[in-house]
Amino acid sequence: MTTIIGVDVTSSRSRYARNVSAAEVPIGHDIETAFVRGDEDALRLAYDEYGRLVYSFCARSLDPERAKDVTQEVFLSAWRARERYNPEKGRLGAWLMGIARNRIIDNVRSEKRHSDRRADEDTVELSTEAEVDAMNDKMLIADALRELPDRARRVINLAYLHDLTHPQIAERTNIPLGTVKSDIRRGLARIRRHLEDQHD
Amino acid sequence: MTDGNLQLDEDEARIDALLRSMTDDDLEFAAPPADLWNDIEAAVFADSPSVTVGEESGESPTNNVVDITSRFRRGTAFFAAAAAAVVVVIGALVVAASGNDSPSFEVVGDARLDWQEGFVDEGAELTVDATILGTDSAQAVQLNAAALPPRAGEDLELWLIGIDAAGELTISTLGIIESDADGTYEVPDDFDSSAFDTVLVDISYEPRDGDETHSGASIVRGEIIDA
Structure with a gap:
């Protein structure tokens, strides 16, 4: 057994069967272009990149089983409609989140109608949309924060999520006050661009 | 663009408020x-189940000499088509695996890949489980939750090594794999497992030197045990 398993594959006696392409190989260009072109592994790349974002969005608005189903629907319908995606108009992640938003709203509405038949439908729909939109934007903000440089992310985190004043942040982090302010200003601008990708 | 400033201010206020509400x-x-990924892959396959490898690749069946390394690394349109074809086959296997109405595949074997004496150090603590899936016309090797240590400037490559009764080796690549791959890789259709006494699954490091033969730098290897 050991002798067989330890065969020397570099031996000149080795014969090679015809080489066939691999199933899963990164193509090495950006996901957006590959996605529109329909490269099969582009869907996998998109899933690797945005699966957590889309699934987390769904999981915060729906029960786990539905969250899984809707995430699958989002990637499938995006793939089927990939020709409609225009990379120049925004990032693929924002486009996927837009699809997720609509699917989640449909699901939440039908859940709410089902659970409370007496509810005024118009009210239900308004509150649902507002809640899901807010969650959508929060997720995109969280996604944008992940892409900020470490220092800017930390400073914005302290300023907004932890309500520290700029001087408090400067004191706690030993970052000059002017840098704190400019990190926040530039960071917010990047977050805004991140969200604008979807709103265009 | 005329109301651009107003729009920006509204966006700023909204971002400000949302950020403050976040934890x-x-x-x-x-x-x-x-x-979840397997379900997605299966559904993508269900969209175009009639496509087969030979038809889609655009490659003549007799055109066997393929420079595998240049094709992978340049990412040409041809490669994309070939990759598409292969994924379709994998989709077929996955559909069957997830209990679709027309199950046409079965588990035909499995292998436990371990480090062996003389292999590279990176594999010393590694064990990779592989499942061999088969349909009437195709086979695939599915690596299960394999986390493989990457090497800078080198690729990970998956191989099958067939050993016949006379001890002659036939080696076939299943292609470059990713270090976090728990993927499914099609077996080339001219690699006939039944022609060998023993078939080994092997994962190696391959320098990007244009040499498409096995480098000898194996990480783990295991024998396929028929199911």
């Missing part, structure tokens, strides 16, 4: 269930 929990993203 550290909002920054944590949950991983999707592990089987």
